[in-house]
Amino acid sequence: MTARVLVVDDLEPNVKLLEAKLRAEYFEVMTALSGQEAIDLAIEHQPDIVLLDVMMPGLDGFETCKILKANDETWHIPVVMVTALDQQADRVAGLQAGADDFLTKPVQDIALFARVRSLTRFKQMTDELRHRHAAGARMGVLSKADLSAFDEKQATILVVTDEDSIPAIDQGSEHMPKHISVVYENDARMALEAIRRGEPDLVFIDLGMESYDPLRLCSGIRAFDTTRMAPILAIASKDETRQLVRALDLGVSDYLMTPIDAQELAARVRTQIRRMRYLEQLRASFDQTMEMAIIDQLTGLYNRRFLSNQGTRLIEEAHTTEEPLAALMVDIDHFKMVNDTYGHDAGDLVLKEVSARLTTSVRGSDLACRTGGEEFAILMPRTPKESAHDIADRVLRAVNSVTVKLSDGQTLDVTVSIGVASLDRSDNLATILKRADEALYRAKQNGRNQVIDEAA
Amino acid sequence: MTARVLVVDDLEPNVKLLEAKLRAEYFEVMTALSGQEAIDLAIEHQPDIVLLDVMMPGLDGFETCKILKANDETWHIPVVMVTALDQQADRVAGLQAGADDFLTKPVQDIALFARVRSLTRFKQMTDELRHRHAAGARMGVLSKADLSAFDEKQATILVVTDEDSIPAIDQGSEHMPKHISVVYENDARMALEAIRRGEPDLVFIDLGMESYDPLRLCSGIRAFDTTRMAPILAIASKDETRQLVRALDLGVSDYLMTPIDAQELAARVRTQIRRMRYLEQLRASFDQTMEMAIIDQLTGLYNRRFLSNQGTRLIEEAHTTEEPLAALMVDIDHFKMVNDTYGHDAGDLVLKEVSARLTTSVRGSDLACRTGGEEFAILMPRTPKESAHDIADRVLRAVNSVTVKLSDGQTLDVTVSIGVASLDRSDNLATILKRADEALYRAKQNGRNQVIDEAA
Numbered sequence: 001m002t003a004r005v006l007v008v009d010d011l012e013p014n015v016k017l018l019e020a021k022l023r024a025e026y027f028e029v030m031t032a033l034s035g036q037e038a039i040d041l042a043i044e045h046q047p048d049i050v051l052l053d054v055m056m057p058g059l060d061g062f063e064t065c066k067i068l069k070a071n072d073e074t075w076h077i078p079v080v081m082v083t084a085l086d087q088q089a090d091r092v093a094g095l096q097a098g099a100d101d102f103l104t105k106p107v108q109d110i111a112l113f114a115r116v117r118s119l120t121r122f123k124q125m126t127d128e129l130r131h132r133h134a135a136g137a138r139m140g141v142l143s144k145a146d147l148s149a150f151d152e153k154q155a156t157i158l159v160v161t162d163e164d165s166i167p168a169i170d171q172g173s174e175h176m177p178k179h180i181s182v183v184y185e186n187d188a189r190m191a192l193e194a195i196r197r198g199e200p201d202l203v204f205i206d207l208g209m210e211s212y213d214p215l216r217l218c219s220g221i222r223a224f225d226t227t228r229m230a231p232i233l234a235i236a237s238k239d240e241t242r243q244l245v246r247a248l249d250l251g252v253s254d255y256l257m258t259p260i261d262a263q264e265l266a267a268r269v270r271t272q273i274r275r276m277r278y279l280e281q282l283r284a285s286f287d288q289t290m291e292m293a294i295i296d297q298l299t300g301l302y303n304r305r306f307l308s309n310q311g312t313r314l315i316e317e318a319h320t321t322e323e324p325l326a327a328l329m330v331d332i333d334h335f336k337m338v339n340d341t342y343g344h345d346a347g348d349l350v351l352k353e354v355s356a357r358l359t360t361s362v363r364g365s366d367l368a369c370r371t372g373g374e375e376f377a378i379l380m381p382r383t384p385k386e387s388a389h390d391i392a393d394r395v396l397r398a399v400n401s402v403t404v405k406l407s408d409g410q411t412l413d414v415t416v417s418i419g420v421a422s423l424d425r426s427d428n429l430a431t432i433l434k435r436a437d438e439a440l441y442r443a444k445q446n447g448r449n450q451v452i453d454e455a456a
Numbered sequence: 457m458t459a460r461v462l463v464v465d466d467l468e469p470n471v472k473l474l475e476a477k478l479r480a481e482y483f484e485v486m487t488a489l490s491g492q493e494a495i496d497l498a499i500e501h502q503p504d505i506v507l508l509d510v511m512m513p514g515l516d517g518f519e520t521c522k523i524l525k526a527n528d529e530t531w532h533i534p535v536v537m538v539t540a541l542d543q544q545a546d547r548v549a550g551l552q553a554g555a556d557d558f559l560t561k562p563v564q565d566i567a568l569f570a571r572v573r574s575l576t577r578f579k580q581m582t583d584e585l586r587h588r589h590a591a592g593a594r595m596g597v598l599s600k601a602d603l604s605a606f607d608e609k610q611a612t613i614l615v616v617t618d619e620d621s622i623p624a625i626d627q628g629s630e631h632m633p634k635h636i637s638v639v640y641e642n643d644a645r646m647a648l649e650a651i652r653r654g655e656p657d658l659v660f661i662d663l664g665m666e667s668y669d670p671l672r673l674c675s676g677i678r679a680f681d682t683t684r685m686a687p688i689l690a691i692a693s694k695d696e697t698r699q700l701v702r703a704l705d706l707g708v709s710d711y712l713m714t715p716i717d718a719q720e721l722a723a724r725v726r727t728q729i730r731r732m733r734y735l736e737q738l739r740a741s742f743d744q745t746m747e748m749a750i751i752d753q754l755t756g757l758y759n760r761r762f763l764s765n766q767g768t769r770l771i772e773e774a775h776t777t778e779e780p781l782a783a784l785m786v787d788i789d790h791f792k793m794v795n796d797t798y799g800h801d802a803g804d805l806v807l808k809e810v811s812a813r814l815t816t817s818v819r820g821s822d823l824a825c826r827t828g829g830e831e832f833a834i835l836m837p838r839t840p841k842e843s844a845h846d847i848a849d850r851v852l853r854a855v856n857s858v859t860v861k862l863s864d865g866q867t868l869d870v871t872v873s874i875g876v877a878s879l880d881r882s883d884n885l886a887t888i889l890k891r892a893d894e895a896l897y898r899a900k901q902n903g904r905n906q907v908i909d910e911a912a
Contacts, residue, residue, distance in 0.1 A: 002675040002706050026675035026706055046681065127681055129584055132742040140765030141749045219458040219482035225502065225583055250458050250482055286588040286742065290597045292749035297761050305753050309596030336792055340900075344828075344893065372800075373829025437800065444796070 003048035003120040004028040008038040010056040018051060035059030039067055042074045048120040050079045054090050062097040069098035076130060078119040095267035114248040129282040142285045154179045155273050158200035160191040160217060162209050168260035175266035188212035192220050195227055202272050207236045207243045215246055222251040229279055231272035296370040298348060299355035307369040311379050311429045314367060318381060318423055325423040326388035328378040329436040333415045333448040335374035346406050350414055353404050361398040377433060385422040392418045392451040417443035421454040459504035459576040460484040464494040466512040474507060481569060491515025495523055498530045504576040506535045510546050518553040525554035532586060534575035551723035570704040578731060581685060585738040598741045610635045611729050614656035616647040616673060618665050624716035631722035644668035648676050651683055658728050663692045663699045671702055678707040685735055687728035752826040754804060755811035763825040767835050767885045770823060774837060774879055781879040782844035784834040785892040789871045789904040791830035802862050806870055809860050817854040833889060841878040848874045848907040873899035877910040
């Protein structure tokens, strides 16, 4: 694994030292000697991670971090603040500026590579989704991500440990928002099941556990698709460094050293939960995009695109199983007059009301689509010729019982005309819909508000 | 990094040995003692990789591999065949059955972990996209992936080496399909640039290179978003094992040992190119889905959804820059009559022709959308009130010059009516479109085929 690292420090020897360490491990390194240079480089070259010194003349590390985190093009890049060992206040300020992690000077190799690998791993795993999402946002299909929006949501932390409770964590909860609740589990197998069921939003694993190998628990979580990205925070004491390195290697998201600092705890929890919610949002966005591609926005019915895909499938299925299938074409009567007399808002209201009635008057296995302006198609699998007409009558009555109430208080009675066709052996989607459409045309010619079967 | 590994062998001691090795490195292991059991487990538990013994009673390894690769639920899981050392014929048969890689008995640790890590890394990186894609395929929005469909496409291999040519590769091309061409590059920096420009489909890196550190070249490719997933094949001699392990650690996709076996070469090339094309297809599918969400399928114009997102943005921009903006509402005259008299196919043809004329008669920066059945909206940024009417006239003439030729040879003359409105300080998208729509209504009342401005 490798990554592009941006090293920022106003002192050239510090920059050179980190650069040498990173390049020896085959990382690609960029360097900047000031906050402003760092921001310009980050925007232009999009590194995978930024190592940012706190003390710099001009823009200091905190200011630089704030600007990076507020910029649409750089907010997703993890920032590690490099602080002096004894500056606890710097850590708090860094977290408030949006930093993802810390390294203390002099920088230890283990900590350096552990932090860099762990932070870039998450970034690289989500880059694919993030790129697609950004494209969607540019097109206006998807909304932009906003990490801080997740902070107010209820979340649960599962702490897996042999102890009954870890006081520092309970104590830490003073600094944590009230909507985060902490649950303890002593049995690692039960914990794994709860995690697979998606119960906790964040898992703490005590590396001091003896009742079960804590590393086995980490790999057990990371080995499954569904929990591969679940946030895990390891809790380690100073003499558990070896296990910690192995845990980070297995993909643990972050760690806390004991004694646990309450403010650091709260900040790391917030970061991990934000990331998880962000990933969930990315995933949901794509499902939503796909839905947009097949759903008619105004009425919520399936659109013509879905009719041609899914309808073709239904008809092939009916041919294979030799089961009957019926098609209805439905058209709202005098719809143009509604639009012209009462305006488009009234027209839209009528379309929505009719669609709602169509949806409730067919079965879940039937396919109801809006095919054009005021026209709808319904495909009904396993529906014999004899009952198709009756079902169409039922649809007609369901719609015709609608009285649409306009915003100015006027009411409109709506009727529809329906054409019915049943599947022939030689039919494809186009031919059966055409016959239903011809029947619909005759229903219109015949005075509207009626059901007509296809010509015998 | 960890993964779930399915180990398949009819001899229990062999299974136990591999299981112990893998578990010691914190992999999760499932085991099967027959081909059929392996298939059932793979379908039910979806492992990240299958290690498959060739010689088994009943279904042998080749048959098992074929079945896994033909099943919709398991084709994407990498299969490593475990063969006897001297059985070259087994390798060829395994590749023909669709195996992704080989291990020879007795299995060496280095080779085992290198193969497992490298194959599961690619799978895990693409799992997110693949899951979303599968959801799209179930909805009928996206088509199913078909890896073998990529085999016939032209592809280029870039070989980075100090040599002028590597005879085995040229020689190997006898076994490779004719559409694959091989290009040599001695300068690693030039190679990196070519790779970043996306020129080669597959990169070979000679680990014996001395003019540039071949590992640095690997990390230089892997460190960039755009080339992170680019397929790289390392070429290593027996005494370059240490570099090879490091190269696999840096994310090289696969390797060939010298002397290079021609058939193995051809098979590995095919596998890598298939994977790359598959990833490209996944990426393209998502872009396509997003396009579907904003494009009207019939006419190719933007849809109402895009109008509300992008139109709102354009209007905000116009308010900010205090530049003018004009809106047109366009409606096809007597469209219902066309549909009723000539049928829906004729109606669709008219919609397409009119849309094509609208597209060509506005600027690239204008936003032309189909908002409903036969109605269109056009937003024109930086268009002053004085010229809006003239532009609308031009659009009217462009459309009215259309003669639509129906499939039965009849011709139809089409006209439109247009309402014009210009941006007021207090306008939002809805209010400006409403005024344009009211103007359109008056154009209709006034006898159609004309442009009317909003009421003064």
